[in-house]
Amino acid sequence: GDDLSYSWIIDNNQYSNKESFSYYFDKQGEYEVILVVSDGEDSSEATSTVQVAEIDLPVHAIQHDFTVEIEYTLINNGPGSLRDIECFMRIPQTYYPFQIINNYTPSILNTDEVFDKNWNLLIHFQFEDELFEGESLTASVETDVTLYEFNYEDIEIRSIESSNLSYDEGDEDLKIYTTDDLFIDSDNPKIYNTAKSLIKDETRPIEIAKILYNYVVRNLYYDFPRAEEEDYEFLYASEILERRKGVCADYAILYTALLRSAGIPARLAAGIPVYTILFEEEKEIDVGHAWVEVKLPGYGWIPIDITVEDNFMSENYYLDITTEKGPGYLYKNTTMDPWSYYYDGFFFSWDGTEIPEIEQEFYFRVINLDLEDIILD
Missing domain, CATH: 3.10.620.30 (C8orf32 fold)
Structure with missing residues (x-):
C-alpha cells in the first residue's frame, strides 16, 4: 500500500508527523490528543483524553539540576572505509517524580527519535560522509536533567497502612x-x-x-x-x-x-x-x-x-x-524478531569481502554537579 502519514495534535497544536514521539505534559489539566493517519486518499482519526493531576506521592525529594553527556565513538582500523553510518543512542526520558528531562541537544542535526518495544527512547544519528581507515567519528547528546535524592516518607507507618x-x-x-x-x-x-x-x-x-x-x-x-x-x-x-x-x-x-x-x-x-x-x-x-x-x-x-x-x-x-x-x-543482536529491539551503537556498510576492524567506545559524563553537592546524613 501507499506510505502512511501521521499527524499528532495536542490541544489544537500539531507536534509531530512521526508514527510515534515523546511528549511531556508539564502542567495539570485535561488534554485532548488526536492522531490522524492518512495514505494520501483516505484518512482515519483517533482521539483520546489525557488527565494530568498532581498526586500525594510518598516521596521526599532533594532537587539537583545538571547536565549529562552521552558520547559514542566509532574507530575504523581498516581495511577500507565505512559508509552508510548510523548510530542508535539510548537517552533518558522524564519519569516523574524521580527524573525530569528538560532538554537534550544532539551533536549533529541529522537525527530522529525512535522507540523500542518497551517505549525506551533512542536518538538515531545518520552520517553522510564515509569514514576512512584510521579515522574516527563521534555521536553525542547533552541532556539537561533534574534529578532527585529521595526517601520514602513515613515508611514504617505506610508499611502498616499498606498491609490491607x-x-x-x-x-x-x-x-x-x-x-x-x-x-x-x-x-x-x-x-x-x-x-x-x-x-x-x-x-x-x-x-x-x-x-x-x-x-x-x-x-x-x-x-x-x-x-x-x-x-x-x-x-x-x-x-x-x-x-x-x-x-x-x-x-x-x-x-x-x-x-x-x-x-x-x-x-x-x-x-x-x-x-x-x-x-x-x-x-x-x-x-x-x-x-x-x-x-x-x-x-x-x-x-x-x-x-x-x-x-x-x-x-x-x-x-x-x-x-x-x-x-x-539482555537480548543479543540476533533474535527471533530483530525488529523488536534497537541496539545501542554504530551500524555501517563497507565494500569488499574483508570485514573492517572497528572499535566502539561509550562514555557518560556529568557536568555542573560535584560530589559535595550530594546531601548525606
Missing part, C-alpha cells in the same frame, strides 16, 4: 511483570521454592519485597573479577542463585525473578550511575549500571538499587538516570 492494600483488580502489570522472561526464569523450581520458603505466610507486598531484598543482599557477594570483564555473558537467575555472587545486572536479574515468582510486579532498569561518576577525576565512565523497579501498593513503580546493599527502601542519593526499562539490554 492490594493491587488494583485487572492491573495489566500483574500479567506483564510477574511472568518469566529471558534470563529472568521466575518459573524455575529453584527460584520458586526459594521465594516460597522465605515468604512463608506473608501476604503484604511491601513485606514480601523486603524479605526477598534482604535475602539477595545477605546471600550475594559482588563479583569484582566478573566486573572487570568487558563482555561477560548474562546468567539466568537460577544460575546466579547457585553462584551466590555477581555484578549489578546479576543482582537485578535475581531480585526481579524472586519478586515475579512471588507475584510482585518487577522489571529491570538500566542507565547512568551519576553518584559513581562523581568519584572519577574527569567525572566520566565507560560503563552503565542496572537496578530494579518494583510496583508496590501505595507507592506505584519505585526504583530499588539492590547492588548498593543498603537497607530496603532507605534514602537514595545515587542519582541513577534511567535510559532503559525492561529486558532489552
Whole structure:
C-alpha cells in the first residue's frame, strides 16, 4: 500500500508527523490528543483524553539540576572505509517524580527519535560522509536533567497502612511483570521454592519485597573479577542463585525473578550511575549500571538499587538516570524478531569481502554537579 502519514495534535497544536514521539505534559489539566493517519486518499482519526493531576506521592525529594553527556565513538582500523553510518543512542526520558528531562541537544542535526518495544527512547544519528581507515567519528547528546535524592516518607507507618492494600483488580502489570522472561526464569523450581520458603505466610507486598531484598543482599557477594570483564555473558537467575555472587545486572536479574515468582510486579532498569561518576577525576565512565523497579501498593513503580546493599527502601542519593526499562539490554543482536529491539551503537556498510576492524567506545559524563553537592546524613 501507499506510505502512511501521521499527524499528532495536542490541544489544537500539531507536534509531530512521526508514527510515534515523546511528549511531556508539564502542567495539570485535561488534554485532548488526536492522531490522524492518512495514505494520501483516505484518512482515519483517533482521539483520546489525557488527565494530568498532581498526586500525594510518598516521596521526599532533594532537587539537583545538571547536565549529562552521552558520547559514542566509532574507530575504523581498516581495511577500507565505512559508509552508510548510523548510530542508535539510548537517552533518558522524564519519569516523574524521580527524573525530569528538560532538554537534550544532539551533536549533529541529522537525527530522529525512535522507540523500542518497551517505549525506551533512542536518538538515531545518520552520517553522510564515509569514514576512512584510521579515522574516527563521534555521536553525542547533552541532556539537561533534574534529578532527585529521595526517601520514602513515613515508611514504617505506610508499611502498616499498606498491609490491607492490594493491587488494583485487572492491573495489566500483574500479567506483564510477574511472568518469566529471558534470563529472568521466575518459573524455575529453584527460584520458586526459594521465594516460597522465605515468604512463608506473608501476604503484604511491601513485606514480601523486603524479605526477598534482604535475602539477595545477605546471600550475594559482588563479583569484582566478573566486573572487570568487558563482555561477560548474562546468567539466568537460577544460575546466579547457585553462584551466590555477581555484578549489578546479576543482582537485578535475581531480585526481579524472586519478586515475579512471588507475584510482585518487577522489571529491570538500566542507565547512568551519576553518584559513581562523581568519584572519577574527569567525572566520566565507560560503563552503565542496572537496578530494579518494583510496583508496590501505595507507592506505584519505585526504583530499588539492590547492588548498593543498603537497607530496603532507605534514602537514595545515587542519582541513577534511567535510559532503559525492561529486558532489552539482555537480548543479543540476533533474535527471533530483530525488529523488536534497537541496539545501542554504530551500524555501517563497507565494500569488499574483508570485514573492517572497528572499535566502539561509550562514555557518560556529568557536568555542573560535584560530589559535595550530594546531601548525606
